[in-house]
Amino acid sequence: MIQLIDVSKSYNSKDMVVRNLNLKIEQGELVVLVGESGCGKTTTMKMINRLEEPSSGTILINGKDIKEIDPIELRRNIGYVIQRIGLFPHLTVGQNIGIVPRLTKNDPEKVAKRTIELLDMVGMQHEEYMNRYPNELSGGQQQRVGVARALANDPDIVLMDEPFSALDPITRDQLQNELLKLQEELHKTIVFVTHDIDEAIKIGDKIAVMQDGRIMQYDTPEKILKNPANEFIESFVGRDRLWKTPDMLRARDIMNKDYVRIGMNRPLAHAVELMREKNCEVLVVVSSSGNNPNYIQGMVGRRQINKDYDHDVRMKDIMRTDVVTVQPDTPLNEVLQLREKHKLRFMPVVEEGITVGIITETTILNVLTEIIPESEGF
Secondary structure, X not given: OEEEEEEEEEOOOOOXXXXXXXXXXXXXXXXXXXXXXXXXXXXXXXXHOOOOOOOEEEEEEOOEEHHHOOHHHHHHOEEEEXXXXXXXXXXXXXXXXXXXXXXXXXXXXXXXXXXXXXHHHOOOOHHHHOOOOHHHOOHHHHHHHHHHHXXXXXXXXXXXXXXXXXXXXXXXXXXXXXXXXHHHHXXXXXXXXXXXXXXXXXXXXXXXXXXXXXXXXXXXXXXXXXXXXXXXXXXXXXXXXXXXXXXXXXXXXXXEOOOOEEEOOOEHHHHHHHXXXXXXXXXXXXXXXXXXXXXXXXXXXXXXXXXXXXXXXXXXXXXXXXXXXXXXXXXXXXXXXXXXXXOOOEEEEEEOOEEEEEEEHHHHHHHXXXXXXXXXXX
């Protein structure tokens, strides 16, 4: 949908704002450009609708070089939302939303209908707000109108330049949620600029972290949190950010892959020997025959093998079969809820019937100590 190829921008021979930038944004993606002030994120976004012209490189929209498109026509087909909103104070809310469709000679009745739809879509009852003026609205309401105006001409692309940064935290959170709801419904291609990594993680399908005019990492929020490309990314994101965003953590991130298994027909003596040798507290009991001998059948812990069983007892005779398992993609929140609900110390992670790891109190604590600095109490 949008592709930037070796794009650079400078205002003189020494002042390079964007440096050989390559970026591909697929149709329907919400991509966030994030970074510190002066990193080039807003300039990058403005080059997409030719509010800034690249010094070199190529920008394609649907495979067409935007240099071949009339700038006015280009901008009329790209929605644009800015921090200062930019509503015309002498026009009503309805007139502000409908201004671009009117400029493009759309039918007045269709414009009025579209305006009503958009007001309702952004959570503002058209009967109450259509004929108000911008100075009669709160900051959050003005920003909602700004979003509605950007969508008025039904553009495929919407550019959003720090649209919520001037709002109070509660209103900002509400509008972020509204944007996500709108995106689920409309599937626009959105380029969103922010300096707030929390906002980027919350709303972005992908995030481009920028520094000194370059993209340092371009990936999903989950991958950036779990695998920062360098020290700058790690510092910018924050080492404890992953724990503050638990929905990004999955069972696979906290499991121990080196669990100890034992066949269901193995004798008690072998279990005792294994636990002593591997210094483990639990054994995963698996099928002892067939094409897939690693299918989980149950679990045996120290408490069970320490009971006074006959020496020739087998694992299938003493194993617990009421085992609660999770999938590798199970969110951490759900894992913790299951552990609390069932009072579990051990939880196998199972994929297609085969155990791929095990979650214990130790593995969870290990994740904590890895992502939360010691100075914070761990």
